[in-house]
Amino acid sequence: MVLALLVLFIPLPAQSQPNVAHRLTLNAQQFEYMPGRLEVNQGDTVIITLTASDVTHGFYLDGYGLERRVVPGVSQEIVFSADQAGKFRYRCSVSCGPMHPFMIGELVVNTNLPFWRAIALVATGLIGMLIYLWKFGRTSS
Numbered sequence: 001m002v003l004a005l006l007v008l009f010i011p012l013p014a015q016s017q018p019n020v021a022h023r024l025t026l027n028a029q030q031f032e033y034m035p036g037r038l039e040v041n042q043g044d045t046v047i048i049t050l051t052a053s054d055v056t057h058g059f060y061l062d063g064y065g066l067e068r069r070v071v072p073g074v075s076q077e078i079v080f081s082a083d084q085a086g087k088f089r090y091r092c093s094v095s096c097g098p099m100h101p102f103m104i105g106e107l108v109v110n111t112n113l114p115f116w117r118a119i120a121l122v123a124t125g126l127i128g129m130l131i132y133l134w135k136f137g138r139t140s141s
Helices: 002-009 113-136
Strands: 021-029 032-034 037-041 045-052 057-061 066-070 076-081 086-091 104-110
Touching (some): 021 037, 021 057, 032 104, 037 045, 045 057, 045 066, 057 076, 066 076
Parallel strands (some): 021 045, 037 104
Antiparallel strands (some): 057 066, 086 104
């Protein structure tokens, strides 16, 4: 019982509501993305507005296979569901100058903690039930 209460009431790190739409703006300029790190939760819908400040740039998101090309003055919108947890690099997919290979950023997709908390609660209940049946479920003849 104490273990189940701990699973339920241990505070979670601050996070936004699950399965929401995140609108993010990403600017490509030689030779960086601003911001260099994007963070969302697993299951969220991500809407990235991609712009270029100086020359034509590209955007390729590893793990998701998303690719766009953006020219200065014209923004591109990228919409996808962040269904895979982990860290994914995004990089320029258009040769934009001598430092082009170093133009990378990072998308962090956090795990769905409420889901894992529910799984832990169910597992704790099952283990408690098995222990109860093992100790008190025996009948004396």
